[in-house]
Amino acid sequence: KAGVTQTPRYLIKTRGQQVTLSCSPISGHRSVSWYQQTPGQGLQFLFEYFSETQRNKGNFPGRFSGRQFSNSRSEMNVSTLELGDSALYLCASSLLSYEENIQYFGAGTRLSVL
């Protein structure tokens, strides 16, 4: 079974631009969560989608948005990029059952904002 796939792996953008990151979850997983990882801050939760609906949201500005498609693939969009948005963005998928409430992570997309 294929793991969580994130594309692209690396991105370089300039301030003010927008960016879209993609995440394909493990087959059969309907929950997708997004995290921002920066040195010293650890993993900060962005949002979680389940069956195309955003169920949980972290404390990030409205420039950060996401969506989930009917095949459970998810995209994350950041508009009007700022230097502080440089980070590793991680996507995790989950089967979401009480027997196996585990998040499986992709390799991440490293975004550099210049």
Place this chain on the structure above:
Amino acid sequence: AQSVTQLDSQVPVFEEAPVELRCNYSSSVSVYLFWYVQYPNQGLQLLLKYLSGSTLVESINGFEAEFNKSQTSFHLRKPSVHISDTAEYFCAVSEVHTGNQFYFGTGTSLTVIP
């Protein structure tokens, strides 16, 4: 909201020595507990988990963690570390029956010294 504390941000240890990485969480409700490991330029990999049953859980590469409900702790231990254990370790908590939001600690950087 949950709070996960990893008190040690960096832990240097000599090869073949024992190590303990500490994790405490804030919840008084039933929780699932996880340790993830992250190698450079990679995503997070599940190291071990506590969902229910025995409070002592083990991984295939010699790590173990013990769930202590009274102390709300889930410390990670290994009796003899290897160079290949050098990585970032994250403790995570999710609350049973409240969905799929995971709360992560800020991570502990384990460096094994030859």
